[in-house]
Amino acid sequence: MAERIEDYGLIGDLQTAALVSHHGSIDWLCFPRFDSGACFAALLGTEENGRWSLRPAGEITASRRRYRDDTLVLETELECADGVIRLIDFMPVRGEAPDVIRIVEGVSGRVRVRSELAIRFDYGSVIPWVRRREEGTIAIAGPDALLVTAPVDLVGEDMRTVSEFEISPGERVPFVLTWFPSNQELPERVDAERALSDTDAFWKEWTGGCRHEGPHRDALVRSLVTLKALTYAPTGGIVAAPTTSLPEALGGVRNWDYRFCWVRDATLTLLSLVRAGYEEEAGAWRDWLLRAIAGSPDGPQSLYGIAGERRNVEVELPWLEGYEGSSPVRVGNAAADQLQLDVYGEILDALYQARCAGLPPSDDAWALSRRLLERLEQVWREPDEGIWEVRGPRRHFTHSKVMCWLAFDRAVRFVEEHEREGPVERWRTVRDEVHDDVCREGFHEEVGAFTQSYGSDRLDASLLLMPLVGFLPVDDPRVASTVAAIERELTHDGFVLRYRADEENVEVDGLPPGEGTFLACSF
Secondary structure, X not given: OOOOHHHXXXXXXXXXXXXXXXXXXXXXXXXXXXXXXXXXXXHHOOHHHOEEEEEEOOOOOEEEEEEOOOOOOEEEEEXXXXXXXXXXXXXXXXXXXXXXXXXXXXXXXOEEEEEEEEOOHHHHOEOOEEEEEOOEEEEEXXXXXXXXXXXXXXXXXXXXXXXXXXXXXXXXXXXXXXXXXXXXXXXXXXXXXXXXXXXXXXHHHHHOOOOOOOOOHHHHHHHHHHHHHOEEOOXXXXXXXXXXXXXXXXXXXXXXXXXXXXXXXXXXXXXHHHHOOOHHHHHHHHHHHHHHHOOOOOOOOOEEOOOOOOOOOOEEOOOOOOHHHOOOOEEOOHHHHOOOOHHHHHHHHHHHHXXXXXXXXXXXXXXXXXXXXXXXXXHOOOOEOOOOOOOOOOEOEHHHHHHHHHHHHHHHHHHHHHOOOOOHHHHHHHHHHHHHHHHHHOEEOOOOEEOOXXXXXXXXXXXXXXXXXOOOOOOOHHHHHHHHXXXXXXXXXXXXXXXXXXXXXXXXXXXXXXXXXXXXXXO
16 A cells, blocks of 8 residues: 655656655656656555565664755665665656666665566556666566666566665665657666766755745745746646645545646746746746647636646546545546636736746737736636536636636736736726625625625635735725634634535535645645
8 A cells, every 4th residue: 555645755857756655665657747657656556556666675664764955856764673774766857868766875784675666557557568688677568668777686576677685884776767768779878876966966056046045944945846846847837746646535536637737826836936036937837828828719728738738638547446545546637628717817917926026028928918808808707617626517606706806907017017008997997897796796794704606605715815816905804704704614623624525515516525624725
């Protein structure tokens, strides 16, 4: 069974990522992109669905781990009766081919180490053809191939590639796993120690650009490194997560594929990076957005592929039992076809905030903004699926309307503060119409709060954003009573639920009851 999700460490190369357990097993890895089929999928099934275990051959008695300084190089110390080893796990920032490099270092004692590599392409469903050649061990199936190299013997054992060796203090044994297209020549051999030095240098240079010098800098830089690791360097897209189908409640069905670029999530990531001084990422994301939306007269999708792909068909993988039995396992995401009106507000706000932070003006971005506003004028009164991407009937979600207001507000500010041209008087008029509509239809007098949708008496934590985006001041009595109601009705052990996922809510989101609290709302 997979370990607790909080016990995994993340490594990545700005095009894909792997999850490493605190006992030295890589249980999730997609090659060559975030959204490719996984070659290690034990996270969502069993070890038979692919993993790479590297650990002492005997029982592990203690595990300690850390990231090396401000980098994405993960170090895990594993202790057993015979001594201690250190695993140094990382992915070099992509050159010609993607690599996972694992260096075993002896710390104390003389420890017998076992590497057990089970490669299963296409999300754990395909056992590859494995050959051993002078260059290393090669695993091939369909379009995918992996080359494994190490200075120790690699042998076949029960559909796995296995190695056992002993290591003493100061000794280092490197393993390199490299993906390449199966129809191409073998990639060049990688110098693991040089790759480690280069990876260290890359991340230290990048984190050195952080402008934050206030309290909690270590935690903030670690968060920034994680966000950077979720960017797809070739296009500037930002994935919501490197995984699919991790459940919102153990054993539940709310298991979605997040290896795509949600416009909403990406704008929040973008603002975090911009405020820390990373304008280059903001510019790359803006360019990605222009390409993704280009030629879409009906407005933006809520999510796109990492290169801007629009078609993200959702399917289920029945051979995977799911994380701790949480099925179905899904790849693709049908939310790409939904109408989510809040996306307009997030786009305009992100472009506005990035401009305020010093990102140079873009005529193309402003032309896109004007086109989006023209479309929003036509559709803002329509019901939608909302920020939570419900799978029930469309509704007039209050948060969606607030974000429509935000889009027109930021357009007005672009004209007033950044000398952009546009029908500002019309935008002001529509902005006021949306504001009046929300205040009239979204506030429930008997509940004493703004509610999830027009006419509903149900609360929704997304409405905590109303004062944060400037829709109403935080000391407005309606805002204060909404916050008090959410604090009273939607909190559990200090954390905040999105909404009550109870029997009554089935009609709203079209899914069975039950989910955990939501960290974004808690923040």
